[in-house]
Amino acid sequence: MKQINLYEANDFSERAMKKFLVHDSPYFRIINFNFRAGQEMPVHSHDLEGQLSLVVLEGEGDFLGKDGASFPGRRGDVVISEIAEPHGFRARTEVRLLVTIAPPL
Amino acid sequence: MKQINLYEANDFSERAMKKFLVHDSPYFRIINFNFRAGQEMPVHSHDLEGQLSLVVLEGEGDFLGKDGASFPGRRGDVVISEIAEPHGFRARTEVRLLVTIAPPL
Numbered sequence: 001m002k003q004i005n006l007y008e009a010n011d012f013s014e015r016a017m018k019k020f021l022v023h024d025s026p027y028f029r030i031i032n033f034n035f036r037a038g039q040e041m042p043v044h045s046h047d048l049e050g051q052l053s054l055v056v057l058e059g060e061g062d063f064l065g066k067d068g069a070s071f072p073g074r075r076g077d078v079v080i081s082e083i084a085e086p087h088g089f090r091a092r093t094e095v096r097l098l099v100t101i102a103p104p105l
Numbered sequence: 106m107k108q109i110n111l112y113e114a115n116d117f118s119e120r121a122m123k124k125f126l127v128h129d130s131p132y133f134r135i136i137n138f139n140f141r142a143g144q145e146m147p148v149h150s151h152d153l154e155g156q157l158s159l160v161v162l163e164g165e166g167d168f169l170g171k172d173g174a175s176f177p178g179r180r181g182d183v184v185i186s187e188i189a190e191p192h193g194f195r196a197r198t199e200v201r202l203l204v205t206i207a208p209p210l
Contacts, residue, residue, distance in 0.1 A: 007181040027207040076112040
């Protein structure tokens with residue numbers, strides 16, 4: 001087993017969301033993104049089979065989708081998206097987001 | 106996209122850990138387990154390829170492994186285990202745990 005504490009492993013940047021690769025294997029990739037209020041993961045997608053989960057560990061923001069769509073997300077929210085479906089996130093407070101991609105890109 | 110808030114979707118039981126299936130697809134299965142202090146997910150394993158992540162969303166407890174091994178886990182901890190490797194969890198406080206299994210069993 002492998003153990004990582006996200007509060008020790010990753011912090012925040014004033015410039016942009018701060019990315020930390022938690023795990024990568026043939027089965028899934030797990031990435032932690034930390035945002036200051038106002039920082040954003042721009043909407044994107046990949047033309048690949050598979051899904052990802054986005055889990056708000058802390059804070060509040062908005063999930064972003066295609067054509068400018070957005071819907072609020074807060075602590076405890078889990079969003080499932082196809083990898084091929086446009087997805088993003090914009091933070092309203094400090095946010096810790098955990099993303100799991102299966103299979104990895 | 107599909108959105109679920111774990112704080113709305115799952116609560117606690119006095120009898121045993123309370124399980125909530127968040128998502129199931131050919132890519133991964135996501136399950137939320139809520140524990141009262143003292144409740145336990147007994148050590149288990151499955152003779153299958155793949156890995157799982159265990160994320161402590163809230164609370165404190167101990168991850169359990171083979172031969173009685175245990176190590177502390179708290180909010181923000183991510184543990185990666187092979188599906189075939191014995192794993193479990195025992196709560197010391199109320200705990201919300203999120204488990205992602207890829208590929209699903």
